Amino acid sequence: MSEWKSKTVLITGASYGIGEAFAHRLARDGANLILTARSGDRLEALANELRTRHQIGITVIEADLSQSSAPQTLFEKTEAAGLQVDLLVNNAGFGLVGDFDNLPLDRQLEMIQVNVMALVALAHLYLQPMIRRRSGAILNLASTASFQGVPYFSVYAATKSFIMIFSEGLWAECQPLGVRVAALCPGATESNFQVVAGTENHSRPVKMQTPEEVVEVGLKALEDNCAVAVSGFNNRAMVFIERFVPRSFVTRLATKLYRPFSARSVAK
Numbered sequence: 001m002s003e004w005k006s007k008t009v010l011i012t013g014a015s016y017g018i019g020e021a022f023a024h025r026l027a028r029d030g031a032n033l034i035l036t037a038r039s040g041d042r043l044e045a046l047a048n049e050l051r052t053r054h055q056i057g058i059t060v061i062e063a064d065l066s067q068s069s070a071p072q073t074l075f076e077k078t079e080a081a082g083l084q085v086d087l088l089v090n091n092a093g094f095g096l097v098g099d100f101d102n103l104p105l106d107r108q109l110e111m112i113q114v115n116v117m118a119l120v121a122l123a124h125l126y127l128q129p130m131i132r133r134r135s136g137a138i139l140n141l142a143s144t145a146s147f148q149g150v151p152y153f154s155v156y157a158a159t160k161s162f163i164m165i166f167s168e169g170l171w172a173e174c175q176p177l178g179v180r181v182a183a184l185c186p187g188a189t190e191s192n193f194q195v196v197a198g199t200e201n202h203s204r205p206v207k208m209q210t211p212e213e214v215v216e217v218g219l220k221a222l223e224d225n226c227a228v229a230v231s232g233f234n235n236r237a238m239v240f241i242e243r244f245v246p247r248s249f250v251t252r253l254a255t256k257l258y259r260p261f262s263a264r265s266v267a268k
């Protein structure tokens with residue numbers, strides 16, 4: 001039996017991709033769900049589908065995490081509804097590819113707000129009751145982009161690096177407190193991410209993973225109390241090999257892969 005049966009799980013970014021796959025998987029496990037994202041209509045449709053299939057409670061809360069007040073408002077809504085969150089899946093996030101100087105600054109700052117600021121705020125808010133209960137878990141969505149700079153994806157990779165380092169530290173802080181924390185690092189995964197980021201036509205050296213495969217790795221990381229879990233054999237191999245080669249070599253390789261996204265290289 002799943003440890004999440006009859007527990008309450010809050011999933012941010014549950015309207016698409018990996019978040020939606022977490023919702024399906026945890027609903028099958030018998031968890032009660034709190035689903036949040038901006039697309040309320042998609043969340044309602046997902047909630048209706050899951051309610052007909054599983055005997056679970058589902059709460060939908062629309063929230064735009066690019067608003068700095070959104071995490072606090074979300075927390076207050078779950079508190080007011082008497083919902084005790086046992087697992088927080090800090091999944092909402094997006095990327096933008098292109099020349100740093102050409103990408104709109106407001107969108108890049110919004111990315112930092114959603115990927116980093118909202119994630120930290122939600123972890124802070126929901127960790128406190130978990131510590132009081134001496135139980136609970138937080139799963140933060142990082143990326144294989146966490147492990148090195150990624151040219152033309154520079155701000156995105158930096159947000160994911162932050163998430164991984166933050167999660168590693170918090171994992172250790174929470175060890176004596178009965179709360180588990182993990183960073184889940186997928187590589188390229190089939191979802192709406194590539195469309196939003198502008199990377200859907202990117203030729204990749206490795207096959208994309210499915211969101212379902214990524215979800216399994218995330219839940220296993222929590223089960224095994226791992227601080228960081230990389231999803232997929234190829235991605236794990238890549239991250240492992242990177243440790244033994246100079247960072248400048250890795251950056252040059254990443255430049256080669258991502259240069260097609262530079263407007264300057266297209267203009268040449």
Ligand SMILES: NC(=O)c1ccc[n+]([C@@H]2O[C@H](COP(=O)([O-])OP(=O)(O)OC[C@H]3O[C@@H](n4cnc5c(N)ncnc54)[C@H](OP(=O)(O)O)[C@@H]3O)[C@@H](O)[C@H]2O)c1
Nearest residue numbers: 013015016017018037038039065092093188189191192193
């Ligand atoms: N797919 C990949 O290749 C990949 C690889 C590594 C890591 N990741 C990470 O995995 C996580 C999930 O991505 P995904 O692949 O599932 O992408 P996705 O299909 O685009 O889903 C992203 C989710 O984040 C939500 N979101 C975006 N902006 C938001 C905002 N301002 N407020 C609230 N919610 C917001 C979206 O919901 P709404 O649009 O409805 O708000 C959506 O549910 C992200 O953190 C991403 O960085 C993805």
